[in-house]
Amino acid sequence: MKYVDEYRNSKEAKMFAEAIARTVTRTWTVMEICGGQTHSIAKYSLQDLLPPELSLLHGPGCPVCVTPVELIDKAIHIAAMPNVIFCSFGDMLRVPGSSADLFKVKSKGGDIRIVYSPMDALNIARDNPQKEVVFFAIGFETTAPANAMAIYQTKSENIKNLSFLVSQVIVPPAICSILESPQNRVQGFLAAGHVCTIMGYSEYEPIAKDYKIPIVVTGFEPLDILQGIFMCVKQLEEGRFEVENQYSRSVRKEGNLAAQKIIQEVFQIIPRQWRGIGEIKQSGLGLKPAYSQYDAEVRFPCEFHYQENATECISGLVLQGLKKPNECPAFGKSCTPESPLGATMVSTEGACAAYYRYQTVQS
Amino acid sequence: MRRLLSLPNGAIMNLENEINFSMDALNCPLPIDASSFITLAHGGGGKLTQQLIEKVFQPAFNNPELETRHDGAVIDFPKGKLAFTTDSYVVNPLIFPGGNIGSLAINGTVNDLAMCGARPLYLTVGFIIEEGLSMEVLWTIVRTMKIAAEEAGVKIITGDTKVVDKGKGDGIFINTSGIGIIEHDLTIHPQSVQPGDAVLLSGDIGKHGIAIMSAREGLGFQSEIKSDCAGVSHRVQKLFDASIEIHCMRDLTRGGLATALIEIAKTSQLSVTIEEMEIPVREDVKGACEILGLDPLYVANEGQFVVFVKADQAQQALQIMQQDPLGGSAKCIGTVADSPEGTVILKTKIGTSRLLDMLSGEQLPRIC
Numbered sequence: 001m002k003y004v005d006e007y008r009n010s011k012e013a014k015m016f017a018e019a020i021a022r023t024v025t026r027t028w029t030v031m032e033i034c035g036g037q038t039h040s041i042a043k044y045s046l047q048d049l050l051p052p053e054l055s056l057l058h059g060p061g062c063p064v065c066v067t068p069v070e071l072i073d074k075a076i077h078i079a080a081m082p083n084v085i086f087c088s089f090g091d092m093l094r095v096p097g098s099s100a101d102l103f104k105v106k107s108k109g110g111d112i113r114i115v116y117s118p119m120d121a122l123n124i125a126r127d128n129p130q131k132e133v134v135f136f137a138i139g140f141e142t143t144a145p146a147n148a149m150a151i152y153q154t155k156s157e158n159i160k161n162l163s164f165l166v167s168q169v170i171v172p173p174a175i176c177s178i179l180e181s182p183q184n185r186v187q188g189f190l191a192a193g194h195v196c197t198i199m200g201y202s203e204y205e206p207i208a209k210d211y212k213i214p215i216v217v218t219g220f221e222p223l224d225i226l227q228g229i230f231m232c233v234k235q236l237e238e239g240r241f242e243v244e245n246q247y248s249r250s251v252r253k254e255g256n257l258a259a260q261k262i263i264q265e266v267f268q269i270i271p272r273q274w275r276g277i278g279e280i281k282q283s284g285l286g287l288k289p290a291y292s293q294y295d296a297e298v299r300f301p302c303e304f305h306y307q308e309n310a311t312e313c314i315s316g317l318v319l320q321g322l323k324k325p326n327e328c329p330a331f332g333k334s335c336t337p338e339s340p341l342g343a344t345m346v347s348t349e350g351a352c353a354a355y356y357r358y359q360t361v362q363s
Numbered sequence: 364m365r366r367l368l369s370l371p372n373g374a375i376m377n378l379e380n381e382i383n384f385s386m387d388a389l390n391c392p393l394p395i396d397a398s399s400f401i402t403l404a405h406g407g408g409g410k411l412t413q414q415l416i417e418k419v420f421q422p423a424f425n426n427p428e429l430e431t432r433h434d435g436a437v438i439d440f441p442k443g444k445l446a447f448t449t450d451s452y453v454v455n456p457l458i459f460p461g462g463n464i465g466s467l468a469i470n471g472t473v474n475d476l477a478m479c480g481a482r483p484l485y486l487t488v489g490f491i492i493e494e495g496l497s498m499e500v501l502w503t504i505v506r507t508m509k510i511a512a513e514e515a516g517v518k519i520i521t522g523d524t525k526v527v528d529k530g531k532g533d534g535i536f537i538n539t540s541g542i543g544i545i546e547h548d549l550t551i552h553p554q555s556v557q558p559g560d561a562v563l564l565s566g567d568i569g570k571h572g573i574a575i576m577s578a579r580e581g582l583g584f585q586s587e588i589k590s591d592c593a594g595v596s597h598r599v600q601k602l603f604d605a606s607i608e609i610h611c612m613r614d615l616t617r618g619g620l621a622t623a624l625i626e627i628a629k630t631s632q633l634s635v636t637i638e639e640m641e642i643p644v645r646e647d648v649k650g651a652c653e654i655l656g657l658d659p660l661y662v663a664n665e666g667q668f669v670v671f672v673k674a675d676q677a678q679q680a681l682q683i684m685q686q687d688p689l690g691g692s693a694k695c696i697g698t699v700a701d702s703p704e705g706t707v708i709l710k711t712k713i714g715t716s717r718l719l720d721m722l723s724g725e726q727l728p729r730i731c
Contacts, residue, residue, distance in 0.1 A: 004649070009712070337724075
């Protein structure tokens with residue numbers, strides 16, 4: 001398949017692996033931000049191609065993983081209401097709230113629909129005028145434009161029976177939060193290619209400069225990731241700390257201006273809770289006052305307070321790159337995709353689920 | 364690929380076009396004055412039940428055993444070992460690109476018999492119908508079952524119909540049980556698999572799961588991909604006719620190729636290595652999987668199987684499979700080794716290796 005197969009070529013993968021091995025002279029720790037990249041690294045066993053000096057840590061870029069428990073509980077509460085059709089992306093349904101998940105609500109008769117796009121929720125709302133339709137608008141900058149467009153259209157078409165449970169987060173504040181942690185081990189970042197396709201990469205330049213850390217905007221195919229690692233390691237070895245763009249076939253420096261415009265129309269920057277990490281300042285997108293009538297939290301007021309129970313789960317440390325999934329005592333034992341202790345074991349983009357599903361032959 | 368809204372209303376006509384029914388056969392045979400929908404009375408055992416049997420089921424499944432209208436079928440059975448299986452079919456939507464619940468119900472059970480190494484002979488059918496199902500949809504399903512049964516060379520010799528209240532079923536559920544005869548001395552089972560065996564795959568994978576997903580209301584994603592729903596017994600029979608020493612077979616249904624191979628590896632306590640490069644997946648199926656974040660290795664099929672054969676017969680078996688009109692893309696995808704026990708190893712396109720594991724549930728479309 002064009003634009004896919006060329007980036008899964010074994011000869012070129014070997015070439016990049018050799019180039020990385022030739023470049024590395026000491027130990028380095030690099031973090032890929034995006035869960036899609038983590039998934040590719042595990043799926044193609046890329047760590048097997050890298051020299052032992054190079055360690056990969058997996059970042060917080062899995063939208064399912066970082067959605068706070070309180071919000072999952074709200075989703076469960078709203079989805080169980082009799083007159084509600086609750087629409088969600090598929091992999092949110094398995095994420096455990098404090099006592100249940102959306103699948104359980106569905107099995108008890110809740111009308112929960114898996115949709116592929118927020119625009120599908122608009123159609124469902126138009127087709128069911130007597131029902132309240134709620135869309136679980138989660139994700140990073142990648143899902144923000146489509147979610148914003150759906151909210152914008154809901155307002156312009158005056159659709160009264162559709163609202164949005166919003167849990168949008170943004171990447172740069174999370175990078176700063178990781179770098180400011182006293183236990184931080186990350187020496188270079190692979191930034192998320194699709195996030196930068198929307199937002200561009202100017203906002204990463206001050207981070208690279210201030211924290212003296214190389215950032216390479218990187219794609220998701222195995223060759224993208226190997227090349228991104230190579231570019232990052234080369235900067236580290238040469239003592240440079242710049243923003244470079246490996247994913248130039250998709251990312252321009254200024255990003256997608258139309259997409260940014262619709263995000264700015266509908267959303268404003270707010271503080272957000274990240275599951276397993278806590279609140280990160282200025283790290284979320286919330287609805288602007290002009291759109292608050294479409295906020296499901298306003299339409300269905302309810303409060304949930306979640307007290308993290310003490311378990312062996314270290315998903316918060318995994319999300320911050322402080323630990324690897326297989327360093328958790330519960331990994332593969334009391335925590336599996338069938339009975340996850342933390343959200344990182346749920347989503348296919350969660351680091352723990354990726355490690356569990358894509359075991360290497362040696363492990 | 365294109366994105367459309369939902370499918371259901373036009374779906375019946377699409378299916379009819381594919382199967383090339385004559386218009387006469389399409390017309391539901393029940394008289395106009397009868398209900399155009401199934402009612403509870405159709406399952407009540409009275410006149411409407413009789414009418415349903417006489418006008419819908421008997422004309423479609425016509426054979427002397429069914430004609431006796433007895434409580435069960437009495438059949439002559441050839442000498443030899445017997446294979447017996449049962450399966451229940453629930454699918455949403457009932458009619459999808461490339462098939463419907465009726466074709467699934469016949470082919471699924473026929474294929475289970477074929478995987479036991481049996482030649483399928485007889486089926487039973489149980490219908491659980493939800494009140495309100497359109498008679499035309501029922502007729503479409505029954506007609507498709509007739510065609511699938513004829514293609515597989517099986518007779519439907521006894522059956523049952525129940526009607527449940529509106530809201531207590533999903534349109535229609537079908538159970539079929541099947542009997543087949545084993546006409547060879549091979550023991551076809553994972554424990555017959557030997558180190559060195561070749562693993563052959565009957566054709567390209569993933570079409571059924573993607574077709575269902577694209578037709579499912581609410582996902583808002585449609586493609587031209589049709590289900591591969593088909594009987595495999597003729598293809599298997601050709602291997603037996605050529606005296607291929609088959610050690611094990613498995614049809615690829617829910618869970619896809621990966622799950623079938625993992626089950627065999629675990630039961631046989633051997634190691635199966637497959638090459639990602641050799642696994643045939645059509646471009647449009649690959650594209651749909653890439654967009655939805657699905658792994659084709661785990662996507663459902665309804666007309667494909669894997670067969671484990673002695674290595675020295677692999678080429679001959681592969682040629683036989685490829686000569687079948689449904690088997691053009693058949694491939695040898697891997698081999699069997701002693702260890703590591705109970706594992707399936709995928710050699711990826713970029714030259715690394717990893718273990719395949721069963722999924723904990725259905726694959727779900729990803730977020731971004």
